[in-house]
Amino acid sequence: MIAFATLVFVGSLHDELMHEYIETLGLVLILIGIGGRLWATLYIGGRKSAEVVSTGPYSVSRNPLYVFSSIAAAGVGAQTGSYVVACLFMVVCAAAFYFVARREERFLSAKLGGEYLSYLQRVPRFLPNPLIYRDDAEVTFQTRRFRVTFVDGLVFLAAIPVLEAIEEAQEVGAIPHLFLLF
Secondary structure, eight states: HHHHHGGGGGOOSSEEEEEEHHHHHHHOOOHHHHHHHHHHHHHTTTTTTTTTOSSSGGTSSSSHHHHHEEEEHHHHTTTTTTTHHHHHHHHHHHHHHHHHHHHHEEEEEEEHHHHHHHHHSOOOOOSOOOGOOOSSSSOOHHHHHHHHHHHHHHHHHHHHHHHHHHHHHHHHSSSOOOOEEE
């Protein structure tokens, strides 16, 4: 929370055009993150602890929800107009998810046994390997879980007007720039 609060005082060293480019890139990353989270939810939606899901996004990464959340977090960081903040947001988010994923792997290994252990050997934990992609002809999912994931994803988009308001307050001198980053 303290780290997020310091964003209020971060400014960009880029010229206006580059700043806007970085913000636009951030919006694209947020949309990719939301879309990827929805895609992953179509496959896992309510089955995570009940069976090994190893198709679609789960065929290339054991944690596509976390991968796409990290991408969206980078997009939120880019809304400051800073590549440094974008990268920092992505790395911090991915690091936090690393520990969550390790805990989940222990639980799922105990619950799902050999099939899950085989999955652990085939599929990378985080960084996707598109060369091993596999899919099903048909997927069923819980619409409620899809809606919840969609609404959760809107939080990433909600950061845009908040950070734009902070930027505006900095431009008129209501909030000082304590840190200037690329």
